[in-house]
Each structure stands twice: as structure tokens, then as C-alpha cells.
Amino acid sequence: MNQNLATTLFPEWTTTPPKFLRTINKVIRRRPLRFRLERAVDGRIDMTTIEQRVHLMELLTVVVQYEVAGDVVELGTFEGKTAVLLTRVLQELGSPKKLHVYDAFDVGYFLGEEADVLALLRQNFAGAGARLPEIHKGYFEQTLPAELPETVCFAHLDVGIGPHPDRHKGVMLKCLESIYPRLAPGGICLLMDYNDGSFSDVADGHPGVRQATDEFLLNKPEKAVTLYGGQGAMGYFRKSGMPAPQKAVEREHMAVR
Numbered sequence: 001m002n003q004n005l006a007t008t009l010f011p012e013w014t015t016t017p018p019k020f021l022r023t024i025n026k027v028i029r030r031r032p033l034r035f036r037l038e039r040a041v042d043g044r045i046d047m048t049t050i051e052q053r054v055h056l057m058e059l060l061t062v063v064v065q066y067e068v069a070g071d072v073v074e075l076g077t078f079e080g081k082t083a084v085l086l087t088r089v090l091q092e093l094g095s096p097k098k099l100h101v102y103d104a105f106d107v108g109y110f111l112g113e114e115a116d117v118l119a120l121l122r123q124n125f126a127g128a129g130a131r132l133p134e135i136h137k138g139y140f141e142q143t144l145p146a147e148l149p150e151t152v153c154f155a156h157l158d159v160g161i162g163p164h165p166d167r168h169k170g171v172m173l174k175c176l177e178s179i180y181p182r183l184a185p186g187g188i189c190l191l192m193d194y195n196d197g198s199f200s201d202v203a204d205g206h207p208g209v210r211q212a213t214d215e216f217l218l219n220k221p222e223k224a225v226t227l228y229g230g231q232g233a234m235g236y237f238r239k240s241g242m243p244a245p246q247k248a249v250e251r252e253h254m255a256v257r
Helices: 019-029 050-065 081-092 117-127 165-182 207-217 246-256
Strands: 071-075 099-103 134-137 152-157 183-192 225-229 232-238
Touching: 050 081, 050 152, 050 183, 050 225, 050 232, 071 081, 071 165, 081 099, 081 117, 081 152, 117 134, 152 165, 165 183, 165 207, 183 207, 207 232
Parallel strands: 071 099, 071 152, 099 134, 152 183
Antiparallel strands: 183 232, 225 232
16 A cells, blocks of 8 residues: 555645754754654644554555455544545555545634535535545534444544533434444454554544543543554554454465365
8 A cells, every 4th residue: 555645645744844954953963862853743634643644544454354244334524534544545555435424514723614615615626636435525413423424444533613611522423323333253353543642642623532532432432543653643442352364264264274
């Protein structure tokens, strides 16, 4: 799989720091100092860090290679850049799995209230050579769980709704309650902004994600795992009952014969 997808799909995803930072780092390398400077992630523009994108790619690859049943779901898509990444991974792997994306698509955030978010999504997919996903427009109260696929192999939850932890927690609980029963054994639920404090230099800007996730999983066999996301935070859990890859099962049967 082309690992460069994490840095090349969109211009702002480049990892090259500005010239003045490169100059400072060059000076630092000449001295016995074990650090370097990097460009701060702008959440309005970057939306995700390179580490978060790599985790998205790798975890989706796992469920495809292990042939976990079901389609791929993204709750909270905005202009579709991580959705593009997920689709390109499926295409690179030759997977027939469909991507379903869910959003109201009516809030422009930093793009301005008049922005046509859905048009930007289609533009981003076309520009990246990615096939369009199944688009489910509407608030989660309207689309979940009725419009979810019967079986889900991978779910990406990125439902930041502003500085209101209690409201954010409520939305997350709605998403988890809808996704969990349809998540196949071995399926992965990736939680953008999940932060349990494992990395002290990463601020918890969305505590509602952890609160909702920990509460939801309290009496379930799964537990959330925190992932290093660079300047961001994220976590995931895997639905219990991980199946063996079908190809491995077939080889085992052939060996027995």
C-alpha cells in the first residue's frame, strides 16, 4: 500500500516545515541537542495529524486483510478528506467494501457559513481520484442507526461539535450505541480525539469523547486503547471475537488433508 497517501493527498498534508524552521533545525543538528522544531498543527486546516492518518490507514488495512465482514463507516465527515484517505486505501487494497459517510453537511466552520460542504466533498474525491462514498446527509438523530449498513467492519467516529463536553458526550453515546451492535467480530471502531492522558504533551480538547467511550464500554469486554497521534489524540477498540483470515483458514484445511 502507498504509505505516501498520508502526506500527499492534499497540499496542506505536507510534512515539510517552513523554511525558517528548516534553517533552525539545521543549526540544531550541528549541536548535541536531541530535539527539533516542527510546524504546529492548525486544527482548522489540517484537521488530522500525519500520525492519525497513518493509524487510519493501518487499522483499516488490518480489517481488510483479515477479511472482517461488513462495510466501512465514517461518522462526522465534513469536507471528506479522511473519507478520501479511507477510500484510497480500499482502492489500493482492491477491496470491494463500500464507504458510508454521515454528516449534516450544513455547517461550514472555518470555511464560512455559506460554504457548500457537500460540493467540496465531491470536489476533494474527484481531485484525489477516489470513488464517491455512499453519502447519508442529516443529523445523527435522523440517520442512525436506520441508515447504517447491516454489518460494519470499520467505523471512524470524528464528531467534534465544539466546546460543550456534555453535549459532545451525548452525541458520542448515540453513535456508539448505533455502531456497536452492527460492528462485526474483529471490527475496529476508531475514536478521533480520544485522550486518556497517556501523552502529557497532548491537550484533551474534547473530553466528551473519552467520557462517552469509557462509560459505554464499562460493562463490555472491549476496552479503548490510546494511540499516539503526534499533536493530536485518538484511540480505538476492536470488537471481541477476532476471526482468522479466510486465506489462512483455507491453507490450514489444505494442510490437514
